[in-house]
Amino acid sequence: MRRPTTPIIPYPHEAIQHTRCVLALSMITVALSLLKPEAFSQLGDLSKQVEKVNRWLDRCGDDTQKRKLSAGAKRELDARFHILAGHVGDMQSATTDATRWTQWAAGMWAGLTFLEDCRNTCPAYFRGLHWHNLLKTLTKLCNALEKVDPQIAEIGTRVYEKAA
Template identity: 70%
Template sequence: MRRPINPVIPYPHEAIQHTRCVLAMTVITLYLSLLKPGTIAGLGDLGTQVHKIERWIERCTDDTQRRLSAGAKRELDRRFRILAGHVDAALTANDDDMKWATWASGLWAGLIFLEDARNTCPLYFRGLHWHNLLKTLTTLCNMLEKEDPRITEIGTRVYEQAA
């Protein structure tokens, strides 16, 4: 789909686009880092998707390698403090089922952040690697949703709190 030449609602300033892309990739990377290396191998198809996402994240990070402004750092810190509560819940849950749901819902929130970047950040979200990241993460999240349908609701709530 082509973007309109003169959109009705203008895209955000370049610095805001950069911050949104950094936020999306950081959230995805954060939740992927919660998986133990031995766990990924035992996940089968899910583990394959995780490896693909890690590869695309690495490539997309190259596009956003520039210094963040002080305002962007404050904004990201504010959002990360909100997300920290959700990450703590994923780490401290006693029930393995709840740990899994909390982790998967965090990835779902990362998917929404990435969708947000796709829709509002044309200066950064461009190139096949970005679209491959989105496609691969969407596939993983759909697989996780089949395992536990409540992750969509929890993940959307996490996104709304941090957005």
């Protein structure tokens, strides 16, 4: 029996793939933007990973900006961003630096989960070394963050599930 040449479950339409990639990159960008400069200096060796993530994020963003979002995609992203804004609000209203840091790290984990979703379902956009380098660098950063605080994976996954 021959193997099928196309996947059994077809990939989503290219417009949906584009929307998913924009969502993943946006989540990571927002999480990085919430990292305060004084907290960045306290990351030590992890600050190098954050800088690498930023660099690859910019390169991957170039791929998604070549296509405009449709009105439906804008509505869908707006709804998902509204959900993610709740997480950002939780982070900004955190009373202690430790809680704020945990919420930031959970946001990075959610971004990683969105990016893994893109790797699995968006071959039209998630291609090229820069996408794989972003995934590898972000995975390394999130694994290191999880060693500091194991609950970030659980919180980040919940954020992903709400918005996905």
